[in-house]
Amino acid sequence: MSRYVSHADLGGQRGHGRVVPEPEGDLFHAPWEPRALALTLAMGATGSWNIDMSRAARETLPDYARLTYYEVWFEALVKLLVERELALPDELLLGRALHRARPVTRTLWAADVSTALAKGSPTLREAGTPPRFAPGQAVRMYAGEVPHHTRLPRYVRGKRGTVVRVLGPHVFADAHALGRGEDPRWLYTVAFRGTELWPRRADAGEAALLEVSVDAWEPYLEAA
Amino acid sequence: MSEHDHDHDHSELSPMELRVRALETVLADKGYIDPAALDVLIDTYQTRIGPRNGARVVARAWVDPGFRDWLRRDASAAIASLGYSGRQGEHMVVVENTPARHNMVVCTLCSCYPWPVLGLPPTWYKSAPYRSRAVREPRSVLAEFGVTLPDATEVRVWDSTAEVRYLVLPMRPAGTDGLDEEALAALVTRDSMIGTGLPLAPPARAR
Numbered sequence: 091m092s093r094y095v096s097h098a099d100l101g102g103q104r105g106h107g108r109v110v111p112e113p114e115g116d117l118f119h120a121p122w123e124p125r126a127l128a129l130t131l132a133m134g135a136t137g138s139w140n141i142d143m144s145r146a147a148r149e150t151l152p153d154y155a156r157l158t159y160y161e162v163w164f165e166a167l168v169k170l171l172v173e174r175e176l177a178l179p180d181e182l183l184l185g186r187a188l189h190r191a192r193p194v195t196r197t198l199w200a201a202d203v204s205t206a207l208a209k210g211s212p213t214l215r216e217a218g219t220p221p222r223f224a225p226g227q228a229v230r231m232y233a234g235e236v237p238h239h240t241r242l243p244r245y246v247r248g249k250r251g252t253v254v255r256v257l258g259p260h261v262f263a264d265a266h267a268l269g270r271g272e273d274p275r276w277l278y279t280v281a282f283r284g285t286e287l288w289p290r291r292a293d294a295g296e297a298a299l300l301e302v303s304v305d306a307w308e309p310y311l312e313a314a
Numbered sequence: 315m316s317e318h319d320h321d322h323d324h325s326e327l328s329p330m331e332l333r334v335r336a337l338e339t340v341l342a343d344k345g346y347i348d349p350a351a352l353d354v355l356i357d358t359y360q361t362r363i364g365p366r367n368g369a370r371v372v373a374r375a376w377v378d379p380g381f382r383d384w385l386r387r388d389a390s391a392a393i394a395s396l397g398y399s400g401r402q403g404e405h406m407v408v409v410e411n412t413p414a415r416h417n418m419v420v421c422t423l424c425s426c427y428p429w430p431v432l433g434l435p436p437t438w439y440k441s442a443p444y445r446s447r448a449v450r451e452p453r454s455v456l457a458e459f460g461v462t463l464p465d466a467t468e469v470r471v472w473d474s475t476a477e478v479r480y481l482v483l484p485m486r487p488a489g490t491d492g493l494d495e496e497a498l499a500a501l502v503t504r505d506s507m508i509g510t511g512l513p514l515a516p517p518a519r520a521r
Contacts, residue, residue, distance in 0.1 A: 101422030101449045101473065106442040109458045114365055114504045117434050122334040124360070127434070128352035129338060136346055145424055145452055157426060159440040164334060177340050185336030191344035200350035207358065210400035213477040241475045245424050245449060258407070277476055288450055296451045299468045305476035 094237050098149035102245035104286070123160040130163050135206060137195030139170050142267035146239035214260040215274035222308055223278055227253045230314040231280070231306065239267035242310045246302075249286050250314050254303060256281040262307050276308040360477075364433035367398045367482055369502035371431055373495045375408075376486040386410075386482065392483075394429060403430035403479050409472060410483045411509075416467050417482045418456075418509030420448035421474040428479035432504060439508065449473055459510045482509040490516045 100106070118124050127138070134144065147166040154162060169176040174192070181188050198206060199230045223229060233248030257277040265273035282301025284293075326508040327335075341347045346448070371393055375382040382393035388404040393399065408427060421427065422445045427435040438444050447455050452469045456462070472480045484506040490498060493516060505511025 096423075098423055100442055100445040101420075103442070106446045107456055108436050109441065109447070111438060111459050111505070112436050113511075114436075116436070117360065120327070120328065120330065122331040124356040125334050125352065127359075128355040129341065129347065131355050132347040132351055133341065134442070150426065151512040155442070159437065161330070164330070164337075168337065171337075171341075176346065177337070177344070181340045182333070182336055185332075185339050187340050187343035191346070194346050197346060197348060198351045199348045200354045200390060203351050203354040203358065206365075206401075207355075208400040208403070210404040212404040214405060241423060243473065243475060245422070255407075257476070260405075260477060265477065277478070279472075279478075293450065295492065296453055296469075299466075300471070301468060302449045302453065302471040304473045304475060305478050307476070309375045 092151070093252050096239070097151065097154035098145075098148040099244050101243045109296075113212070118160075120160075122161055126160050126164040126167070126205065130167050132198050133167060133171070135196065135198035138174055138176060140266055141211065142239060142261075142263045144170060145263075146267045149239070215259045215272065217259050217276075218274070219276075221256050221276040221278075223253045223256070223276075223311060223313070225253050225255060228314040229253055229278075229280055230274070231313040232310045232312070236264070236266060238262050238311075242306060243304060245282075245287060246282060247304075249282055251280040251282040251286070251303075254277050254281045257305060260307070262309070264309070265305070278306055278308070278311065280306050280311065323468040359429075359434050359459050363398075363430060364506065365375060365431070365502075365504035366499070367396075367433075368428070368431035368504070368507045369499040370495075371408075371481065372397060372502045372507065373499035374485055375483055376490075376498055377400060377495050382483075389481070398430040398458070400430055402426070403428045405433075405478045406481060406482050407472075407478055408481050409470070411485045413464075413485070414466070414468060415470050416463050416509065418448060418452050418471045418482075419467060419474060420445060420471060422449060423445070423473075425476055425478065426474035426477075432480055432507060436504070456510060459505060461510065482507050484513050486513055487513050 128278060147169050148162050151165050176192050179188055195214040230250050231246045260277040261272040262275040281303040282303050284297030287302060288297040325505055342349050375385055385408040389408040393406050425435050425440040449471050452471055474480060501514040503511050506513045
């Protein structure tokens with residue numbers, strides 16, 4: 091199996107330039123964008139993949155860095171559909187169905203949209219075991235490579251932090267993306283001093299009065 | 315309509331527009347999607363679910379200490395009591411700004427954002443500059459939004475790396491004692507609930 095490369099783990103990277111603010115009403119910047127958004131949501135609702143699989147599909151797009159965000163969504167949607175043979179490249183090229191449809195778990199009908207959105211997809215599950223860590227406890231984040239989708243950003247790997255909140259057992263993104271089921275694990279908010287994350291002198295001005303947290307599942311943590 | 319006319323109609327559409335249309339046709343033909351559901355989804359996020367929802371949450375917290383306490387204890391339930399819940403806001407946490415601490419929310423890994431209260435994320439929130447820099451040099455990011463914090467204020471950044479979504483509760487602006495909840499909500503900007511902005515100052519006559 092080739093090495094898993096995520097192009098989406100951007101925290102702390104240099105060289106991406108300025109942030110460009112925009113007014114509240116500017117939701118879309120091309121006529122196809124709302125359609126691509128809605129297609130992504132509607133296909134997500136068919137149950138053909140889960141949200142962690144779609145994140146994995148997006149972050150591994152080879153040209154992630156040069157695509158706009160809705161282009162990322164669209165290309166990942168195409169990838170997910172083709173991988174599962176729900177749609178095939180010749181169909182996408184011609185714009186019509188050429189092959190028999192494959193079964194999907196459900197179809198999101200217009201009348202059901204508002205109920206489906208209001209329900210969402212909660213990820214909190216029943217506890218199987220007690221949590222290993224408690225608020226105030228020092229922890230160190232896993233430092234190694236992860237050969238699959240993960241929600242452990244590189245900029246906190248190997249760093250020492252403090253548990254500030256126990257969020258309950260949640261569907262474990264890493265397992266979920268791999269198709270290994272929900273595998274709920276305890277989720278914690280872990281906070282880091284700016285100086286722990288960014289020890290270089292060039293960062294000292296900002297790091298001195300900075301605290302950053304991530305939400306991390308128990309397998310990412312060890313006692314420190 | 316002849317094939318020729320059909321091609322002509324599409325000649326001014328961008329390649330992306332054509333690809334998205336083609337995909338929609340295939341998925342609808344195969345019965346995976348209901349095109350009318352796409353219209354409802356788009357309309358929902360253009361007209362019904364957006365940052366005015368979050369502004370009402372903030373304004374309520376400013377006028378009602380009981381509601382503010384509820385937000386601290388169980389933000390998902392408190393926010394749902396105003397009718398905002400569901401997709402990408404299933405597990406909410408509200409973080410309060412104080413003179414000593416300014417909160418900012420980011421998703422360095424993708425674009426996680428509290429949809430029921432803020433709607434769809436702005437382009438910059440999903441962009442590489444914001445996602446890379448918010449956790450390392452938030453003051454310099456804030457400067458690009460025209461925000462300068464007092465030197466002694468700590469910046470607290472929440473990276474949304476799981477399915478918990480964060481809403482910043484900004485400080486109530488001075489000079490707003492006479493304003494009702496609706497007038498207060500009008501001062502609450504989207505960016506002030508992400509932490510890249512501050513609420514607007516009240517209109518002069520309210521002071």
